[in-house]
Amino acid sequence: MLSGQHQRGPGRDEIQRPGNAGANTAADHITALESALDQRPAAVRAEMVLVRTDGAGFSHAFTEHLTAQGL
Numbered sequence: 097m098l099s100g101q102h103q104r105g106p107g108r109d110e111i112q113r114p115g116n117a118g119a120n121t122a123a124d125h126i127t128a129l130e131s132a133l134d135q136r137p138a139a140v141r142a143e144m145v146l147v148r149t150d151g152a153g154f155s156h157a158f159t160e161h162l163t164a165q166g167l
Contacts, residue, residue, distance in 0.1 A: 122157035125149065129161075 111128050129147065147167050149158075 122155040122161070125153050125155070125158045126161050 111124060111131070117124065133141075133145070145167050147162060
């Protein structure tokens with residue numbers, strides 16, 4: 097899984113998962129999201145965030161996490 101930030105310079109994160117990892121593993125998507133958000137400079141942490149994922153990122157648990165975080 098990769099995460100990155102548009103127009104913020106370096107800020108790419110990678111999570112290597114085993115080949116048999118499920119595509120809709122919410123815990124991995126949440127970990128990748130939190131890692132990407134933690135990389136943002138303090139000055140921009142209050143800015144609005146757009147989170148995008150492909151179909152493999154869709155799960156109720158991930159969507160509920162986004163809602164709970166106000167994203």
